Amino acid sequence: MPIQLKRLLILGVVLVSIFLILKYLMTPESFGQYGHYRGKALDEVAAYPTKYVGSETCYDCHDSIVLAKSEGPHSGIGCESCHGPGFKHIEDPETEKLDKPNTRAFCAHCHAFNKARSEKAITQQNILEHNPEDNCTECHNPHQPQQ
Amino acid sequence: MNPQFEHLYQALTKVDGYIYPNEIELSWSILIVLYPFITGLVAGAFILASLERVFNVKSLKPTYVIALLTAFAFMLVATMPLIFHLGQPLRFWEIMITPHLTSAMAIFGFVYLWYLMVVLLLEIWFDYRADMVVWSKEATGLKKWLYKIFSLGISDVSPESRRWDDKLGYIVTVIGIPSAFLLHGYVGFIFGSIKANPWWSTVMMPVIFLFSAMVSGIALVMLVFMIVNYIRKQKIDMLCLDTIAKYLFYIIIIDFTLESLDQIHRFYEAEESFEIISLLMSGKLFVTLLIFQVLIGMIIPVISLGTMQFYKPKEKIRQGIYLVTGILVLVGIFFMRWNVVIGGQLFSKSFYGFTSFKLALIGPEGFLMASIWLIIPFLILAFLLWLFPPWKKTQEEHVSVE
Numbered sequence: 001m002p003i004q005l006k007r008l009l010i011l012g013v014v015l016v017s018i019f020l021i022l023k024y025l026m027t028p029e030s031f032g033q034y035g036h037y038r039g040k041a042l043d044e045v046a047a048y049p050t051k052y053v054g055s056e057t058c059y060d061c062h063d064s065i066v067l068a069k070s071e072g073p074h075s076g077i078g079c080e081s082c083h084g085p086g087f088k089h090i091e092d093p094e095t096e097k098l099d100k101p102n103t104r105a106f107c108a109h110c111h112a113f114n115k116a117r118s119e120k121a122i123t124q125q126n127i128l129e130h131n132p133e134d135n136c137t138e139c140h141n142p143h144q145p146q147q
Numbered sequence: 148m149n150p151q152f153e154h155l156y157q158a159l160t161k162v163d164g165y166i167y168p169n170e171i172e173l174s175w176s177i178l179i180v181l182y183p184f185i186t187g188l189v190a191g192a193f194i195l196a197s198l199e200r201v202f203n204v205k206s207l208k209p210t211y212v213i214a215l216l217t218a219f220a221f222m223l224v225a226t227m228p229l230i231f232h233l234g235q236p237l238r239f240w241e242i243m244i245t246p247h248l249t250s251a252m253a254i255f256g257f258v259y260l261w262y263l264m265v266v267l268l269l270e271i272w273f274d275y276r277a278d279m280v281v282w283s284k285e286a287t288g289l290k291k292w293l294y295k296i297f298s299l300g301i302s303d304v305s306p307e308s309r310r311w312d313d314k315l316g317y318i319v320t321v322i323g324i325p326s327a328f329l330l331h332g333y334v335g336f337i338f339g340s341i342k343a344n345p346w347w348s349t350v351m352m353p354v355i356f357l358f359s360a361m362v363s364g365i366a367l368v369m370l371v372f373m374i375v376n377y378i379r380k381q382k383i384d385m386l387c388l389d390t391i392a393k394y395l396f397y398i399i400i401i402d403f404t405l406e407s408l409d410q411i412h413r414f415y416e417a418e419e420s421f422e423i424i425s426l427l428m429s430g431k432l433f434v435t436l437l438i439f440q441v442l443i444g445m446i447i448p449v450i451s452l453g454t455m456q457f458y459k460p461k462e463k464i465r466q467g468i469y470l471v472t473g474i475l476v477l478v479g480i481f482f483m484r485w486n487v488v489i490g491g492q493l494f495s496k497s498f499y500g501f502t503s504f505k506l507a508l509i510g511p512e513g514f515l516m517a518s519i520w521l522i523i524p525f526l527i528l529a530f531l532l533w534l535f536p537p538w539k540k541t542q543e544e545h546v547s548v549e
Contacts, residue, residue, distance in 0.1 A: 004276065007299040009267070023244045036247050087190065109159060137315060144392040 051085035054078070058086065061093065065143050072144035082106075082142065107136045164500025173492045173504050176512045178228040182518055183334045183356065184484045185225045190357070192218040193267065195394070198323045200317070212537035213375065214368045215269035215271050215449015220528035222263050228520050234511060248509010251337050257376035262330045266323040271535075272297075273316030277304045278540050293534065322349040331360040338487055345420035346427070346491040352408045359403040363480035365395045371472040373466065375532065385462055387457070392469055399476070403445050406483075423498040431501060432490045435482045446473045 033039025038040045055078045059066045062079075069075055080086050088096040117124070131139065158171045197215035199207040230239040246256030280302050283294035301308075332353035338344075339352025369391045376383045413424065428436055451472050459465060494501050507513040 002308060002315075003301050003303055004273070004308070004315060007301055008272075019244070019260075021475055026244055028238070028241065031241075031245065034322065036245070036250065036253060038241075039412075045522060115164065 049087060052078075052080050053085045053086045053090055055080070058088055068141075069143040071143075072146055074143065074145055102135060102137055102142075104132075104136055107140075107142075153207050161503040161505075163503075164495070165497055166500040166502055167497060170492070170495050170503050173502070174486055175232075175492060176504070177506055177514070177517045178512055178520070180481070180484045180488045181228040181517055182225065182232075182417040183331075183488070184363070184481050185221050185228065185520070185524070186334050187331055187356065187360030187363050187480065187484070188367050189218045189222045189225055189267075189364070190327045190360040191362065192221070192368050193323065193327045193364070194361050195365050195368055195391075196270075197320045197327065197410050201318050201324065204390070206386045207394075209384050209387045210368055210372050210391060212274060212535075213372055213388055213532075213538065214273065214364075215267070216531045216535065216537070217368055217371050217528055218364070219267055219271060221524045222267055223527055224520060224524045226259060227523075228517070231255035231511065231516070231520075251333075251340055254333075258330055258333050266319060266326045270316055270319045272322055273312045273319065275535055275540075276301065277309050277313050278535075280304050281541055282539075290534070299452070328357060331427060331442065338491070343496055344491050346424060347487065349409060349413075351405065351412075355402070355409060356407050358398060358405055359480050359483050361398045362395065362402050363477055365391060365398060366473045366476040366480075369395065369469060370477070371528070373470060373473075379538070381538075383462075383466060385465070388466070388469060389459075392452055392455060392472075395473075395476070396449070396456065399445060399449055399452070403449065420498055423494045427490060427494050427501070431503065432486055436486045436490070439482035440479050440486055443475050444482060448476050448479070462485050508510065 028038045028040065030039035030041075031037070034042070055066065058079045066079070069077075069079070082101055083098040086098060089098050104127060110122060111125050112127045113124045136142075148213050162171060166393065192214045195207075196218070198204065199211050199214075217250065230242075233239055233242075238451060239426070240252070243256045245253065247253035248257075276298055279294040279298040281304060283291055283298060286294060335353035335356030338347040338356075339349055342348045369388070372391070373388070451468055455465065460468075489504055492502075493504060509515055
């Protein structure tokens, strides 16, 4: 065997051993616990604070609005889809105010004409022509928009 | 407004039509464009070197070592965009130590290590081993020690040992060609195997990636070859340059044909995704696809290189044309990667809408970051050329192995 091959083989063995040692030492402890990934990753993700708390939580303090909404056409929309994540507000409602998205552009996100959406799924309005002088909420109650 | 909320509505302004919520922001941005671009350069440069050696193309000899060193310099950086994209500086190495056979992404560790360690490094090593022994006697200081270490303490330069270098190097080259095909075919496979995405999902993808890799690799070697000669104030070996250009011309034509075939197939099949894809091509991707990739990256180079096959103007003019063409080809292939990676994420899987992508200037996924990863390989290459100058190699000819 030529000397090159001998040296390379030795080097190869050294490198492979280094790889195996590294693999042994560096592979995270929980790796492979459930599958080919770090088992702990699941706990880490689960430990993130929840930012959306769900419409049921709002019922504790805003029961009338929750009830009103549940009867109107917006019943399928969570409070936080319009007001944003409520995790801070429910801890400290006095200082942590939520948004009151009271602009025409806001309602237009969902109600403006959009070819990709079916009229059956959502009623659409020509935002430029439909009572352009006023805010939508002057005439429509955002929580119970029929009235 | 609540900042998270503001961000969402800001993002929504980039959306047209109907898209799914997780499609607003592109998860793969410019760094993931760079990854196939750089690996392509590696595979392409390596394939050029190997073909020269295996098929014994004499006129390409001056580029052999340059091509190998170029491939090596880019290979060292190839993973960096991925690692930086992951944004996990504390555990990025896990991708290398936990390779896995059943996931296309996790097999990366094997593919990369095999190609880098077993193929590329070995081939360069066999080529330089005897030279390093000679240089280690002449050089002083740090260089001397580097040569000693890199030659693994072997001091044999007898003709017998050189013949072994050649024989073994040849074997590595022969193994290397399929390996380089594998490396870049693999990168294409990552995209081609995503069946949810009609822009990516085609069996042609690995083949197209491979040929476009060869196009970009050859163009890069051609440029590096010219630049090295300019810097060293050497007269360029025009026979060699013409030959590279000729190969570049052939491969671009094959690549062009394959890519057109893919598109024609798509047009003719006109599956349900076709409408959104044609909107994509005539809208959001118009400039990057039709102007940069096809016109600048293919049609102009094919015309200019094709003309050179029949009509040969003066050397200086020819060099100028090759220089410009090489740059255009690289730009074109970069945008080919761009159109695949970014284009594939611009339309909704619902086929009813688009999102848009704006490249940031700074930030971890910005333009400057990307430029850094494109400049570093050239610095590495400069260092390699300083440490292993091909023009100082004692033994140019390979002993032919018959």
